Amino acid sequence: MPHKEEHREFTPALYPEFPDGFPTLQLQTVSLSKLLQNDATEQDRVFEQCKGRGFFYLELGGCEAGEMILKLADDIAAVGEDTLKLPMAEKLQYQLQGRSLDGYKLAGASAADKKGTRDTAEFFNVGKNDMIVPDDQMKKPWPAPIKAAKPLFSTYVKTAHGIGMHILSVIASKMGVDPSEFASRHRIEEMSGDHVRITRGPPRATEEMPEIQTPSHTDFGTITILMNWLGGLQVYSVSARTAQLSDGQPDVAGEWLWVKPQKGCAIINLGDAAVKFTNGVLCSGRHRVIPSPGAQGRWPRYSIVYFVRPEDQCVMRQLRGGGIPDGPEEEAITARDWIFRQAQGLGIQFEKEKDK
Numbered sequence: 001m002p003h004k005e006e007h008r009e010f011t012p013a014l015y016p017e018f019p020d021g022f023p024t025l026q027l028q029t030v031s032l033s034k035l036l037q038n039d040a041t042e043q044d045r046v047f048e049q050c051k052g053r054g055f056f057y058l059e060l061g062g063c064e065a066g067e068m069i070l071k072l073a074d075d076i077a078a079v080g081e082d083t084l085k086l087p088m089a090e091k092l093q094y095q096l097q098g099r100s101l102d103g104y105k106l107a108g109a110s111a112a113d114k115k116g117t118r119d120t121a122e123f124f125n126v127g128k129n130d131m132i133v134p135d136d137q138m139k140k141p142w143p144a145p146i147k148a149a150k151p152l153f154s155t156y157v158k159t160a161h162g163i164g165m166h167i168l169s170v171i172a173s174k175m176g177v178d179p180s181e182f183a184s185r186h187r188i189e190e191m192s193g194d195h196v197r198i199t200r201g202p203p204r205a206t207e208e209m210p211e212i213q214t215p216s217h218t219d220f221g222t223i224t225i226l227m228n229w230l231g232g233l234q235v236y237s238v239s240a241r242t243a244q245l246s247d248g249q250p251d252v253a254g255e256w257l258w259v260k261p262q263k264g265c266a267i268i269n270l271g272d273a274a275v276k277f278t279n280g281v282l283c284s285g286r287h288r289v290i291p292s293p294g295a296q297g298r299w300p301r302y303s304i305v306y307f308v309r310p311e312d313q314c315v316m317r318q319l320r321g322g323g324i325p326d327g328p329e330e331e332a333i334t335a336r337d338w339i340f341r342q343a344q345g346l347g348i349q350f351e352k353e354k355d356k
């Protein structure tokens, strides 16, 4: 049974407004309902955002899939809270291991810079594949709150994946590529690194906000559907096309801009696989999470992410044709190995530096 409302720390109805005086990034808002009706203007706008910043708001109201995400994201956050409230010894039984992307990540398990500053958020990744198969075909054990909520996760996964795939089909059409090029690399029933990630960041410790909840990164997958309720997400002012990461910081001068959560909207961003598939036509936005601003920082911060990623066996080469510039022949690496390599590049590299 989920905890009663009064014992919850995920209480979106009580959150104060995002405060004034914090520099925010003005993102475009695209309507999912219009996209689903093949509205040409809305399709153009999606494509522009994906070539530019790689981030936009997706208004979810007015269509079944969007309303479903809006309704279920709160329930998923509540299950996440119940899971992250389990005793540490129990959470550690599910710790991320080897190449598996599913399970529990301790706060402090990755470094935000070469000095070894630790991240402060914990999260639990709930794998797509186990949530959409019958119980007797599940490959992994899951904590009781997640197991009990499997139908909820199954619906959320299918809906979020469907939304991601619709956006990819719009992008493909705009580039003059057959949408089946994306569809055939992201079949939901195939094994992949897709998961629902429930993250909890602690309330802000000091007014200065020095902590990093989630270090600066670009997502590894193809497209990300993010739901959050409190500020904390920041996007770098200089596009990830020009600013690379050096010691956890972008190497071109700029500033971190806040992304204000918008009621009724998801935040959509593209990942590195989208850049790879399109040989750089699309952009994956660099972002990080710090404690929520102002009075919002008194609350623990929950977010729900769905990562659409290529199938494990997909060969990570650029698509050819349409508006995609032809690059040289590429190495044959599967998505499973490629994503593992990207993940290692972010965290473990710093751990090694520190050990020297």
Ligand SMILES: O=C(O)CCC(=O)C(=O)O
Pocket: 197, 199, 214, 219, 226, 228, 232, 233, 287, 288, 289, 302, 303, 304, 305
């Ligand atoms: O918590 C958020 O708002 C964003 C989380 C994120 O960027 C991630 O998990 O990749």
Ligand SMILES: [Fe+2]
Pocket: 217, 218, 219, 287
């Ligand atoms: Fe991210």
